[in-house]
Each structure stands twice: as structure tokens, then as C-alpha cells.
Amino acid sequence: xxxxxxxxxxxxxDEFTMAKAPSVQTDFLRYVARQLEAYKGDATEFERxxxxxxxxxxxxxxxxxxxxxxxxxxxxxxxxxxDFKVALPEVGPMAHRSLAWRxxxxxxxxxxxxxxxxxxxxxxxxx
Numbered sequence: 001x002x003x004x005x006x007x008x009x010x011x012x013x014d015e016f017t018m019a020k021a022p023s024v025q026t027d028f029l030r031y032v033a034r035q036l037e038a039y040k041g042d043a044t045e046f047e048r049x050x051x052x053x054x055x056x057x058x059x060x061x062x063x064x065x066x067x068x069x070x071x072x073x074x075x076x077x078x079x080x081x082x083d084f085k086v087a088l089p090e091v092g093p094m095a096h097r098s099l100a101w102r103x104x105x106x107x108x109x110x111x112x113x114x115x116x117x118x119x120x121x122x123x124x125x126x127x
């Protein structure tokens with residue numbers, strides 16, 4: 001998987017094992033450090049972008065769009081030099097933990113829910 005100009009392997013793929021976790025974390029931290037070195041702007045935005053990306057590894061980019069506005073997700077991707085739709089799984093292994101994702105399974109259109117056209121679906125609740 002490509003993340004900006006750096007290759008980054010999603011740790012939740014089938015090949016992932018705990019033995020590989022330290023190297024995956026190190027690669028990710030190196031990537032974040034390089035992005036931070038080039039970043040100019042609000043540190044809290046950079047921090048939020050990292051958090052959204054890390055959460056997206058577990059939930060996937062679709063559930064992330066039910067938590068955050070599409071413009072916010074795009075902005076976070078630009079901050080990190082990452083296209084979230086390319087770098088993250090569509091639906092991650094922990095998507096079921098997102099209340100919004102569980103709710104959207106009961107509606108006819110994911111995109112209408114993501115745009116906020118279906119009331120009561122977009123939420124940041126996990127549990």
C-alpha cells in the first residue's frame with residue numbers, strides 16, 4: 001500500500017502478526033516524523049490527523065466518514081500526505097465497534113448517510 005511517497009503496510013492485513021508489530025510501528029513513526037518535519041500549521045490539526053489515521057486503520061475509511069465530515073477527512077489526508085481511501089481499509093476489522101457503522105447497515109445508502117442526508121446516523125460513538 002502506498003502512503004504519500006512512503007510504502008506503508010496496514011498492520012491489520014492477513015499477514016500481520018504481533019511479531020511484526022514493532023517494525024510496523026517504527027515505520028509509521030518514521031513516516032509521521034518526516035511529515036511533521038515538513039508540516040507548517042496548527043499542531044493540534046496534525047495531531048488530529050494522526051489520530052484519525054490510526055483510528056481508520058482499525059475502523060476503515062467508510063466508518064471514518066460517518067465520524068468526520070468528508071472535508072475534514074480530506075484535510076487530514078492532505079496534512080499527512082495520505083489518501084485515506086487508498087491507505088486505509090474500506091471497512092476495518094473493528095468497524096463493528098462504531099455505532100455509526102452499525103446504524104448505516106440499516107439504511108439504503110451509505111453515501112447519503114455520510115453526507116448527513118439521513119438524520120441520526122453520523123456519530124463518533126464507539127462501543
